[in-house]
Amino acid sequence: MLDRVLTRHPQVALRPEPFGALAYHYDNRKLIFLRHPDLLTVVQSLDGRRTVAEALDVAGVASSRRPSFLAALQSLLDSEMLGEPALTR
Amino acid sequence: MNQPSLVDDLKSGLDAPICLTWELTYACNLQCVHCLSSSGRRDPDELTSAEAFGVLDELASMQVFYVNIGGGEPMIRKDFFDIVDHAVERGIGVKFSTNGAYLTPERAQRLAATPYLDVQISLDGLDAATNDPVRGKGSYEIARRAMDNLADAGFGPFKISIVVTRHNVGQLDGFKALADRYGATLRVTRLRPSGRGADSWHELHPTSVQQREIYRWLLEHGADVLTGDSFFHLNALGEQPLPGLNMCGAGRVVCLIDPIGDVYACPFVIHDEFKAGSVRDAGGFSGVWRNSHTFRELRRPQSAGACASCGQFDACQGGCMAAKYFTGLPLDGPDPECVNGHGEPALKVAGPHPIMAVDHSRAVPILLSRR
Numbered sequence: 353m354l355d356r357v358l359t360r361h362p363q364v365a366l367r368p369e370p371f372g373a374l375a376y377h378y379d380n381r382k383l384i385f386l387r388h389p390d391l392l393t394v395v396q397s398l399d400g401r402r403t404v405a406e407a408l409d410v411a412g413v414a415s416s417r418r419p420s421f422l423a424a425l426q427s428l429l430d431s432e433m434l435g436e437p438a439l440t441r
Numbered sequence: 442m443n444q445p446s447l448v449d450d451l452k453s454g455l456d457a458p459i460c461l462t463w464e465l466t467y468a469c470n471l472q473c474v475h476c477l478s479s480s481g482r483r484d485p486d487e488l489t490s491a492e493a494f495g496v497l498d499e500l501a502s503m504q505v506f507y508v509n510i511g512g513g514e515p516m517i518r519k520d521f522f523d524i525v526d527h528a529v530e531r532g533i534g535v536k537f538s539t540n541g542a543y544l545t546p547e548r549a550q551r552l553a554a555t556p557y558l559d560v561q562i563s564l565d566g567l568d569a570a571t572n573d574p575v576r577g578k579g580s581y582e583i584a585r586r587a588m589d590n591l592a593d594a595g596f597g598p599f600k601i602s603i604v605v606t607r608h609n610v611g612q613l614d615g616f617k618a619l620a621d622r623y624g625a626t627l628r629v630t631r632l633r634p635s636g637r638g639a640d641s642w643h644e645l646h647p648t649s650v651q652q653r654e655i656y657r658w659l660l661e662h663g664a665d666v667l668t669g670d671s672f673f674h675l676n677a678l679g680e681q682p683l684p685g686l687n688m689c690g691a692g693r694v695v696c697l698i699d700p701i702g703d704v705y706a707c708p709f710v711i712h713d714e715f716k717a718g719s720v721r722d723a724g725g726f727s728g729v730w731r732n733s734h735t736f737r738e739l740r741r742p743q744s745a746g747a748c749a750s751c752g753q754f755d756a757c758q759g760g761c762m763a764a765k766y767f768t769g770l771p772l773d774g775p776d777p778e779c780v781n782g783h784g785e786p787a788l789k790v791a792g793p794h795p796i797m798a799v800d801h802s803r804a805v806p807i808l809l810s811r812r
Contacts, residue, residue, distance in 0.1 A: 365504065365506060365532070367456075367457070367504040367506070368456075369455050369456055370450075370453075370455075370456070371447075371450040374455075374459065374506075376506040376507075378506075378532075378534060378557055381507075381534070381559070383459065383506070385447055385450075387447065387450070
């Protein structure tokens, strides 16, 4: 996961909230809670050029916190909110 | 990430609703006995097209992802498609409920061509004999014709929306099969004693044996069947919670805008007690959402009251506020359909249910007559 280059699906919108953010996928109508402001920063940093590890660095996520962030990113992958750049264009 | 649970986060409210219901009109061709909004006659003070567009612009700026449009029968409004198009153009998805009476083949094609649009057709029985006593004579045929029209137009997976009653619990498998045949998605929701439901609830709500049947059936079908997360009071029946959010979202993550622009805590509480303001107020909808006294109160920690001593409170959260209020029960006590049986004795000593202040029923007697 750490060395994967990911990007947000073009039909996904992010809405900041006090606890982090809501992510909504307009195509498959899925709604996911990003439950930390840093997770929002990570997701916003995944622009199809950065790796997951680089995005975690941008948000200043220390290695001890990474497992929970990686689990959250996996659920975003499973719901097709994130994907490989080529697959989501 | 050590932090409070998601439910705790949400109970204190969000910057904007996740999901907002907007009843576009009180006008309706039907007169269902359980109508949450006591619809029938159009209200002369209904929001104009321009006002409706203004509300949508505001929702877009608050980044509300989608609205649930209902009524009354929303397709009765002459500007129905203008409102839908205005929402979609601003990136607001539309999910709308209809009884199908105005869903002609031509309109089905127009709906099929609109992105970000979900349609749900209401149906409360697998046959006219079960459906029509609740929804009105001919309403079964109307709904099925609308489904045929959507299927013929290639709409894709529309939704079939069932309110679960004592008389259709046994048809859940049949409803699922019907949805599968159409390539549709089944949505089942809880009957509330709201609107005209206050008068029909006592003879329509599922029995306690049926509640267990519903719980088992929903667990079996998991996320394949939509529920609007409305059955969380059943979670006290077992170890395994039903899919979805286990909480009352009223005024915290959901709310309702009625046809004249009044804002209520949820679609099931169209009553002064839960009115938060109006989109016509100076601060608009966002002012009501952020600052209304009603919503601020709902976002404060709530007392478990009489339920505090029950070991199951975490599972059921005390059930549905509307179900309690409209059966005359205290809000900090058990749900009238409490699965541990605390509702029935409470109902025996409950006062009369509050009278609906907002009633657009037509002046014809509504009889729940079963053949």
